[in-house]
Amino acid sequence: MNDLEQLISDALHARDREAPDGAHLLSDVRAKVAVRRRRDWTSAVMAALATAGVVTAVIAVLPDERHAAPPVAETPAAVEAIEAPPPTPPPDTQAVSYHGVEVFVPADWGVDATRCGTPMRDTVIIEDGRGQLACLVAEPPGLTVVRVSPAVDSPRAAVATEAVTVSGQPARRGVGTPAGRGERELAVLVLPGPGVVVSVESPDAKLAAELLDAVRIVAVDSVGCRDRYTLAGSRLPYRPGAAAQLVLGEPTTARICRYADDWLGGSAAVAPAEVVRLVGILNALPVGTSTPGPGYFASEEICAEDLHRGFVIQFGYDDAAPEPLDVVVHISGCDGLSASNGMRTTKINEPLVSFLLTAVGYDGHYPNPTELR
Amino acid sequence: MSDPGTSFDGFVRARGPTLLRFAYSLTGDGGLAEDLVQDALAKAYRRWDNAAAIERPEAYVRRIVVTTYISWHRRRSNREVPAPIPDRVATDDVEAFVQRDAVWRAMAELPRRQRAVLVLRYYEARPDAEIAVLLGCAEGTVRSLAARAFASLRREPEIAGSAGSSAPLREETR
Numbered sequence: 001m002n003d004l005e006q007l008i009s010d011a012l013h014a015r016d017r018e019a020p021d022g023a024h025l026l027s028d029v030r031a032k033v034a035v036r037r038r039r040d041w042t043s044a045v046m047a048a049l050a051t052a053g054v055v056t057a058v059i060a061v062l063p064d065e066r067h068a069a070p071p072v073a074e075t076p077a078a079v080e081a082i083e084a085p086p087p088t089p090p091p092d093t094q095a096v097s098y099h100g101v102e103v104f105v106p107a108d109w110g111v112d113a114t115r116c117g118t119p120m121r122d123t124v125i126i127e128d129g130r131g132q133l134a135c136l137v138a139e140p141p142g143l144t145v146v147r148v149s150p151a152v153d154s155p156r157a158a159v160a161t162e163a164v165t166v167s168g169q170p171a172r173r174g175v176g177t178p179a180g181r182g183e184r185e186l187a188v189l190v191l192p193g194p195g196v197v198v199s200v201e202s203p204d205a206k207l208a209a210e211l212l213d214a215v216r217i218v219a220v221d222s223v224g225c226r227d228r229y230t231l232a233g234s235r236l237p238y239r240p241g242a243a244a245q246l247v248l249g250e251p252t253t254a255r256i257c258r259y260a261d262d263w264l265g266g267s268a269a270v271a272p273a274e275v276v277r278l279v280g281i282l283n284a285l286p287v288g289t290s291t292p293g294p295g296y297f298a299s300e301e302i303c304a305e306d307l308h309r310g311f312v313i314q315f316g317y318d319d320a321a322p323e324p325l326d327v328v329v330h331i332s333g334c335d336g337l338s339a340s341n342g343m344r345t346t347k348i349n350e351p352l353v354s355f356l357l358t359a360v361g362y363d364g365h366y367p368n369p370t371e372l373r
Numbered sequence: 374m375s376d377p378g379t380s381f382d383g384f385v386r387a388r389g390p391t392l393l394r395f396a397y398s399l400t401g402d403g404g405l406a407e408d409l410v411q412d413a414l415a416k417a418y419r420r421w422d423n424a425a426a427i428e429r430p431e432a433y434v435r436r437i438v439v440t441t442y443i444s445w446h447r448r449r450s451n452r453e454v455p456a457p458i459p460d461r462v463a464t465d466d467v468e469a470f471v472q473r474d475a476v477w478r479a480m481a482e483l484p485r486r487q488r489a490v491l492v493l494r495y496y497e498a499r500p501d502a503e504i505a506v507l508l509g510c511a512e513g514t515v516r517s518l519a520a521r522a523f524a525s526l527r528r529e530p531e532i533a534g535s536a537g538s539s540a541p542l543r544e545e546t547r
Binding site (some may be wrong): 004005007008009012013014015016018020021022025026028029170182230232244261262300304307308335336 | 385392414437
């Protein structure tokens with residue numbers, strides 16, 4: 001260490017006794033968490049209500065701050081990370097996963113089939129805080145709409161007063177009438193464990209009940225994706241030779257798991273014929289990381305969040321040593337736009353981004369894939 | 374999570390002061406350091422089940438501290454105000470104190486990523502490879518940031534006069 005380096009070290013250490021002592025750090029953090037949750041929740045409710053054209057009702061349904069639960073009580077308890085075999089979906093249904101909760105809706109329904117946030121046909125909607133433009137599109141009559149929301153203190157949760165059990169975990173369930181929509185029933189299931197509310201608005205009370213009956217809490221969804229995945233900092237499963245090639249050998253299966261805030265937000269199994277194409281795309285990627293084009297801007301805060309938003313592609317093999325291979329892909333953020341198997345990191349390109357978006361969509365703003373450098 | 378070593382509360386109690394000292398070195402301001410650590414812990418709290426599951430939760434939180442600190446770059450003006458000269462100057466070696474104070478003030482003017490590199494290298498004694506992981510950049514970028522920081526510090530007369538013309542700096546020899 002030379003003189004200047006020593007001087008910098010001395011200057012920094014000489015000052016550390018002036019640092020705050022942290023006597024109230026824990027209580028201050030809890031207060032900040034409470035404010036953040038309230039702000040996030042309010043934003044989500046405002047967006048949802050604005051798209052439904054009922055902004056004027058917001059004041060009436062906001063929870064009374066004085067009666068808000070303490071922040072610790074609001075924390076979603078962890079779902080036990082038991083690696084169970086993927087459950088088999090009921091016949092003629094499609095599974096939609098969110099935060100460790102799997103909802104089954106008829107196979108011909110839409111997923112997020114909305115325009116400006118307004119349902120346009122029978123659909124399941126993941127209300128994960130994405131902003132939607134409110135353009136006052138009229139909703140077709142007679143729709144059944146399932147909403148999956150991350151907030152346990154959703155206004156709809158108030159109608160769920162009956163204690164029930166879902167997948168062995170305590171839950172609450174109830175029925176009511178949606179505000180201003182007397183022709184439909186509102187059926188609500190509150191799952192405090194994963195911190196999710198599932199609600200169904202439908203003119204068919206029996207259908208609404210059946211949809212809630214089918215909801216389950218899973219550590220691994222029917223595609224095989226884990227409910228949670230630490231995208232930043234976790235070690236990927238190791239497979240010998242992974243430093244030389246992104247995808248080794250000839251995987252026979254692949255699934256794409258999309259995570260936001262490290263929670264599962266979407267999943268899809270890759271068709272066998274498409275597995276080869278996906279491997280080809282990945283193995284053609286050059287080493288390095290991609291840079292967004294000039295038209296892309298994301299705030300630093302969003303970029304920090306994007307560390308916990310991305311895709312995990314999990315390949316399976318039929319060979320004798322079936323070590324799994326995960327490839328983590330980030331398509332948004334300030335830097336680190338890449339695909340990585342933990343040993344080899346490559347740039348991303350438009351074919352890969354398109355493949356992933358087609359399979360499971362994305363819940364954030366991402367740079368134009370044709371402008372990646 | 375009953376183990377106080379991995380529970381969130383236990384972690385904050387045990388490691389909070391260390392994180393605050395680290396944040397103080399980054400921000401140069403007690404209030405900002407508290408704000409920074411609170412922000413980082415609030416973010417970690419939301420993902421604590423995963424943070425505790427990884428091998429070193431402190432490394433996870435520390436990375437959030439660093440990324441949050443750097444993310445303040447655009448959201449906050451550079452509000453750091455060099456702390457007043459403490460009373461101990463009377464008993465300290467005056468020349469050494471003046472140099473350290475000059476370094477402290479000059480570091481307050483550095484871009485955040487450059488300052489973060491210096492703090493991680495010379496306060497936390499972390500190798501460049503680890504700093505690169507924390508900052509989410511290449512190791513070469515760490516060296517480049519350090520070189521630019523040194524160049525800025527050398528321009529300060531009180532620093533250049535004493536340490537600026539000494540032996541080649543670490544990053545220049547690599």
